[in-house]
Amino acid sequence: MRTIDLRGQKLSPAAMLAAVPRAAQARAEALETAARIVDDVRGRGEDALREQAERFDRVTDHAIRVPAEHIAEALASVDPVVRAALEEAILRVRQGSAAQVPASRTTAIGPGAQIVQRWQPVTRAGVYIPGGKAPLASSVVMNVVPAQVAGVTSIALASPPQPDGRVHPTILAAAGLLGISEVYAIGGAGAIGALAWGVAAIGLDPVDVVSGPGNNYVASAKRAVAGVVGTDSEAGATEILIVADAVADARLIAADLVSQAEHDEQASAVLVTDDPALAERVAAEVEQIAAGTKHSERVGVSLAGPQSAIVLVDDRAMATSFSNAYAPEHLELHLSDAEAAASAFTSAGAVFVGDQTPVSLGDYMAGSNHVLPTGGQARYAPGLGAYTFLRPQQVISYDHAALAAVRAGVVALANAEVLPAHGEAIEARFQGAAGGATTL
Structure with missing residues (x-):
């Protein structure tokens, strides 16, 4: 050193x-390469994935969508000691993740006026599990458990195929323990692109959030799909x-x-x-x-x-x-x-x-969770948690009297910004009979 x-x-x-x-140079090269791989998957779907599997994983003609029997076989044959360790890790990460789900909170702005702050889970998550140099079965726990704790009901898992064309059996066993049945044998940046854009030919629908650790190419692929889907930090x-x-x-x-x-x-x-x-x-x-x-x-x-x-x-x-x-x-x-x-x-x-x-x-x-920001992103970005899969939403409810109390202020600000139709939308509620509770 x-x-x-x-x-x-x-x-x-x-x-x-x-x-x-x-x-720095390694990261710059990874970003350029990852962007090309992601674009290729977006444009050519399964054909691109198979070419990438042959190039990077030395695998051809494998089942990209992992059959259910592969998961069942892996779960049945996993070392009992490893299974017990995975079960204990699941329990501990579930406890740690539960503290990351905020409670809904109602704020009374005034009589008849309230805002409810709630946290909604995304509908679908895609998790990436490294399996090249090290088959990170523990990452299955670290990704899937927070998503489940957040309330995500649809989870797709992607991990590189091993030389036999299958996802590593310990990774599959961890997925089986967590009830994950949608698993794809896809590795690297291509997996991130596939989860983000979807690949209809293999039945993979796009996800809302992509998470998971990996090398610098995986981290860079997340940057390439940012804006298409949500991502956790670039855990390179x-x-x-x-x-x-x-x-x-x-x-x-x-x-x-x-x-x-x-x-x-x-x-x-x-x-x-x-x-x-x-x-x-x-x-x-x-x-x-x-x-x-x-x-x-x-x-x-x-x-x-x-x-x-x-x-x-x-x-x-x-x-x-x-x-x-x-x-x-x-x-x-x-x-x-x-x-x-x-x-x-x-x-x-x-x-x-x-x-x-x-x-x-x-x-x-x-x-705690081991999917964490790298490359200096910890200055502004958190690690993976249940909050990664949650969206804060404000639900606003005013009744007629509460709206009347701020009527003049809204109209004044709308006119000051030369947006008179905003004020007219308020005034419309005071023409004729008074309305009931109104959500704005």
Whole structure:
């Protein structure tokens, strides 16, 4: 891992952003490629999907719409220990998601005048589940459970075909546990395009919201379909940023950095510390752990990339500023006062407080959601939750007397804006007999 030394520098917010390690070129290339793939699916439907499956997944003539028996077989044959873990994760994520559904609220503006704030679920959701380098069965839970908690009644799931042409059996088993029967063997950016635009030839109707993690191509495809459908944040190649002080355990930090680098060659792993001795210990531990892990080659590429680094800062304040500028997907605080310090770290997809709360916990069993914004979007975008599938609506109800109380004001503003018909629509209700309750 390279070292970025920011000590002794007084960085403006813009300079701090510029110092953040990113693989900018990779993201730019992904956006251009993903847009072409999505457009191809929109124009050519199933033919485009089959060509993409052959090109990217090395699969031909497979069943794109997964037969029900494949799901049943996967559910019947899943390892009982894995099934129990999935069931526990479902329970925990369901509990965590339930807190994200706001209650309906009525506000009385005045006598006879009220606004009801309600939250309506979308009709149909499409969820994408990665299955290439890692078959993320846990992502089935993270996507489907919040949609179900929100009240979505129609959910389509897409995941890449494996070499045998089928969706990975653990992913199918997770879908079966959640009662999802509409599953498609489609991968990458093409899956996002198919969910957004629909593919009539395979019975796939367009969805209202697309969610799910993936690589930078999947994240870029969401940008390409934005405006056609709603999307969650662009949850691209994973990121971990760890802020640590002198008392931190270098071995645990290194293990957590490697755990996220394992996902993808484009994954980002960053340590920020004001202790050079800790930085040296972590670098040595990372080298040792990375060499012995199963996906050492993938991890090595990730850690050597421009998106990964050890960042040296002067003090806690500078570490906090750097972290908030980076706005990581996952933020770990390995600090002597982690609980007290957490409130200062305002920009992160999820914050993991203390060295006994690793990102791996959030990936599976914490009850939080692991579909989180990447690429700095945590400065303004949330992670996936039940709210992703909800639309706030205001229902306005005034009776005749309540309308009369604001009649003059509405007419005055309408005339000031040179929109007289707006005022005339109000006056029409006061010509002849008074009306009853009216919804505007």
